[in-house]
Amino acid sequence: MPVLNVHGATVSYGGRAVVRGVDLAVAPGEAVALMGANGSGKSTLIKAVAGLVPLAGGSIELFGTAQKRFRDWKRVGYVPQRTGAASGVPSTAAEVVSQGRLAHRLLGLPSRRADRDAVARSLDEVGLTGHAHCSVDTLSGGQQQRVLIARALATDPDLLIMDEPTVGVDAETQAALAAVVADRIDAGCAVLLVTHELGPLTDRLDRAVVLADGKVVHDGAPPRPVGEHADPAHQHAHPHANGHNGTEGADDFWGGK
Amino acid sequence: MNLDLSILDYFQYEFMQRALISALVVGLCAPSVGVFLVQKRLALIGDGLGHIALTGVAIGFLTGFAPLWTTLAVTIAASVVMELLRSHSKTSGDVALAMMFYGGIAGGVYLTGIASDKGVANLQQYLFGSLLTAGWSEVWTIVIGGAVVATLMLVLRPWLTAICADEQYARVSGLPVGALNLLLLITTAVTVSVSMRAVGLLLVSALLVIPVVTVQQFTRSFKATMFSAMGAGLLIAGAGVLLSAVKDVPPGSTIVLIGVAVFVATAALAALGRRLRRTRRAHLPPEGEPLEVELPAKA
Numbered sequence: 001m002p003v004l005n006v007h008g009a010t011v012s013y014g015g016r017a018v019v020r021g022v023d024l025a026v027a028p029g030e031a032v033a034l035m036g037a038n039g040s041g042k043s044t045l046i047k048a049v050a051g052l053v054p055l056a057g058g059s060i061e062l063f064g065t066a067q068k069r070f071r072d073w074k075r076v077g078y079v080p081q082r083t084g085a086a087s088g089v090p091s092t093a094a095e096v097v098s099q100g101r102l103a104h105r106l107l108g109l110p111s112r113r114a115d116r117d118a119v120a121r122s123l124d125e126v127g128l129t130g131h132a133h134c135s136v137d138t139l140s141g142g143q144q145q146r147v148l149i150a151r152a153l154a155t156d157p158d159l160l161i162m163d164e165p166t167v168g169v170d171a172e173t174q175a176a177l178a179a180v181v182a183d184r185i186d187a188g189c190a191v192l193l194v195t196h197e198l199g200p201l202t203d204r205l206d207r208a209v210v211l212a213d214g215k216v217v218h219d220g221a222p223p224r225p226v227g228e229h230a231d232p233a234h235q236h237a238h239p240h241a242n243g244h245n246g247t248e249g250a251d252d253f254w255g256g257k
Numbered sequence: 258m259n260l261d262l263s264i265l266d267y268f269q270y271e272f273m274q275r276a277l278i279s280a281l282v283v284g285l286c287a288p289s290v291g292v293f294l295v296q297k298r299l300a301l302i303g304d305g306l307g308h309i310a311l312t313g314v315a316i317g318f319l320t321g322f323a324p325l326w327t328t329l330a331v332t333i334a335a336s337v338v339m340e341l342l343r344s345h346s347k348t349s350g351d352v353a354l355a356m357m358f359y360g361g362i363a364g365g366v367y368l369t370g371i372a373s374d375k376g377v378a379n380l381q382q383y384l385f386g387s388l389l390t391a392g393w394s395e396v397w398t399i400v401i402g403g404a405v406v407a408t409l410m411l412v413l414r415p416w417l418t419a420i421c422a423d424e425q426y427a428r429v430s431g432l433p434v435g436a437l438n439l440l441l442l443i444t445t446a447v448t449v450s451v452s453m454r455a456v457g458l459l460l461v462s463a464l465l466v467i468p469v470v471t472v473q474q475f476t477r478s479f480k481a482t483m484f485s486a487m488g489a490g491l492l493i494a495g496a497g498v499l500l501s502a503v504k505d506v507p508p509g510s511t512i513v514l515i516g517v518a519v520f521v522a523t524a525a526l527a528a529l530g531r532r533l534r535r536t537r538r539a540h541l542p543p544e545g546e547p548l549e550v551e552l553p554a555k556a
Contacts, residue, residue, distance in 0.1 A: 050429045073431025080425055087422040089296040089469065092478040099419040103430040108412050135477040155430070 001064045002027050003159045003190045004049065008058035011041070011048050018044045020214040021058065026159070031181075031191040033202055033222060036211035042194050043081060045211065046163050049192070050078055062159070074103035077157030079148050079165045081194070093139065093147045094132040097123055100154030122153040125180050142169040149177060153184065160184060163194045166201055175200040198223065267502040276388040276508060277498050279399045283448075283455045283464060284494025284512075286403035288486035289410040290448050291465030293441055296421040296479070300470075302339075302442070303462030305357035306449045309335040310458050311365030313450070314383045318372040324383065325398060329450040335361075336442035344435060386457030386509025388498070395454060402451040406444045407487075417441060418479055455494075456509040464490060467516035474527040493519060 006024040010017055019041040026032050034042045047053045049060060051067060060067040063075060077100070100122070101115040123129050126146040136144055149165055160181070166174045178200035185191055185204060195202060202208075202222060210218035267273045294300055313331030317324030335357065342353050369380050382390065391399075410417065420427040420437045428434050445465070452461045468490035469482065476482040497512030504511070 050425075052425055052428060071431060073429060076429065078426060078429040080423070087296055088298050089292055089473055089479055089482050090477050091418070091422065095418070095479050096422070098415065099422070099426065099430070102415055102419055102427075102432060105415075107416060107433075111415070133477065138477075151426070161429075 002061075003063055004192065005061040005064075006045075006049065006058070007060075009045065009048060009055055009060060010057035011044050011053055012056045013044075017056070018214055019048065019211075022211070022214070022216055024209055024216070024219075026190050026192055028158070028190055029185060029188045030206050031185050031204055032193070033205050033208045034192065034194045034211065035196060035208055035223070037196065040211040041214040042196075042211050043163055046161060046192065046194050050076070050161055074155050075158040077152030077155050077160045079152045079160075079162040081163035081167075082148075090135040090137060092133050093123065093128055093136055093150075094119060096136055096147050097150045097154050100151040103155055118154045118156060122150040125153060125183075126150045127176065142173050145169050146173065146177070149180070153180070157184075158189055160189055160191045162191070164196070165193070166195065166197075166199060171200070177201065178204060267499075272389050272391075273498075273502060275391055275393065275396045276502075277495065279388060279391060279396050279455050280494040280498045280508060280512065281491055282400050282403040283452045284468075284490040284492075285487050286407045286490075287448055287452060287461070287464040288468040288490040289407045289483060290441070290444050292469045292479075292483045292486055293410070293417050293421045294445065294465060295469045295473075296418065297441075300466045301354055301462070302445060303449060303465040304459075305339075305354045305361070306332050306335060306446055307453075307458040307461045308358050308361030308365075310449055310453060311361050311380070311383070312368060314380065314453075314458075315365045315368030315372060319368055325395070325450060325454075328453065329447065332446035332450055333443055336446045337439065340435075340439050340442055344438075382457075383453055384457050384459050385507060386453070386455055386460065388455050388508045391454050399451045399455070402447055406448055409440070409444060410483075413437070413440070414480070414483065456512055460509050460513045463513040463516055464494065467513075467520055468493060471516075471520045471523050474523055489519070 002025040004024070004026040006022060009019055009022045009024075011019040022041075022045055024032075024034075024045070034046060036042045044053060048055055049062075049067075051070075062070045063072065065072075098111065098115070098119045101111065101118055104115060105111060120129070120132075123132050126149055128143065128146055128150065131139060131143065136147055139147065145165060145168060149162070152160060152162070166177065169177065181191060181201065182204045193201065193205075205222040207220060208218065208222035209216055210223070268277065291300075291303070294302055310328045310332050313328030314324040316322075316331060317327035320327065339353055339357070365380065381387075416432060416437055417440075419430070419432060420434050421441075424434060424438075427437075448465065449458070449461050452464060456464055468486040472485040472489050473482050476485060493516045494512050497515050498508050500515065501508040501511040
């Protein structure tokens with residue numbers, strides 16, 4: 001049974017169909033990228049999957065349940081497309097990440113040990129343990145993005161939906177995030193990722209679905225890099241002036257611990 | 258010592274005790290709601306509901322019911338309509354707010370005009386507050402209403418923070434976003450209605466917002482902001498009542514003026530503090546963070 005099954009989905013904004021009859025299935029533990037140019041409807045489709053925009057036609061099933069009747073949202077981790085995690089009142093990184101546990105808590109009851117552990121664990125996964133009690137608006141854009149990813153991981157999702165999670169994140173951090181996400185994929189978590197660039201995150205993909213003008217134009221093997229990157233001799237490691245060798249050693253992802 | 262005694266002297270009078278209790282309760286509870294409104298960037302909603310409340314007061318004058326209850330009914334109805342408009346139509350938040358400003362004032366003045374033919378009505382005490390004329394039953398209503406509001410806000414803090422900070426994410430987490438939004442607006446309506454005798458409808462929004470924006474210049478977490486804003490509200494309201502007693506001026510305007518003064522002073526202080534500490538960085542980059550560029554070799 002697929003964790004996500006989209007059938008003939010159509011979404012329109014003010015009468016203009018942005019997504020037109022899209023079929024998309026994601027199997028458990030499968031990593032799928034949704035690609036396409038700006039305006040191809042990929043973000044709109046993912047918002048429809050997350051239940052943020054209504055369908056004009058077709059159907060969406062999550063974990064075998066029609067989306068309208070789906071209540072088990074704690075199985076879905078969502079990373080929205082945005083530029084920062086800050087808002088009107090200061091909040092610490094730990095406070096933002098703990099929003100990811102609210103779906104596990106009963107309304108009005110205090111958090112339990114498991115909730116606090118999950119928050120600490122996902123902050124650690126994205127390498128922000130040292131910044132847990134910093135106000136998010138003092139963090140850099142890339143760090144804020146990592147906070148939002150940690151929030152999605154804190155819910156222990158079976159399906160992780162990410163809308164361009166690596167915009168504004170440097171290459172090194174992208175590689176580290178890719179490792180975090182790969183760990184979750186190995187643990188059986190399915191991933192649906194919107195992206196319009198190939199990068200470390202797309203290396204671990206099982207499939208890519210390419211949209212153009214609201215329709216699926218490709219569903220299969222992820223596109224391969226061309227040019228210099230396609231050369232088998234090309235090492236995907238970027239040596240740096242300080243002699244630090246990028247992708248080596250799991251402990252070294254965040255630049256030396 | 259003399260001064261302390263003379264301040265205590267004022268509170269021999271029961272009306273001063275009542276005034277102080279109501280002001281302290283409002284000062285403590287209003288920021289507990291206000292912190293979420295500021296988070297949601299809805300700081301003006303208190304003003305909007307305050308204007309609508311004027312119509313509620315006038316309905317009280319017309320019908321002979323206690324204005325507190327008619328105001329409560331009208332503001333709650335307005336907040337439900339507001340939430341429905343926001344979630345089900347394309348009316349933007351500030352258009353709905355503008356309608357509340359105009360409609361509320363106009364409705365209040367129009368209905369009071371009808372009522373004053375019958376020789377009732379004094380809008381002034383509701384517009385700018387009249388703590389000193391409140392009776393004990395009114396004080397109890399303020400205390401109970403304030404306690405309910407503050408308890409709800411404290412217990413539901415994580416959920417309300419989530420819907421105020423990132424409503425889309427809260428929706429995808431499966432939280433009851435619509436119900437929580439409505440709850441927040443209704444508690445705002447309750448706060449406005451019970452605070453109107455203390456600071457007045459035109460000034461009530463000040464106690465929702467000023468303590469929050471004052472303390473958030475120094476706080477890092479939402480929790481600390483919420484608790485210290487409640488403390489700041491308590492102090493500002495208490496100081497306002499004391500000063501108004503000493504100077505024999507209306508408490509509502511004194512409370513708000515003290516709040517504004519405290520905000521301006523702390524903002525200046527915070528700016529100075531930042532200037533002094535500009536060289537000290539709160540977050541050093543992790544050691545050995547790789548450069549994203551290759552440095553040209555030095556000649």
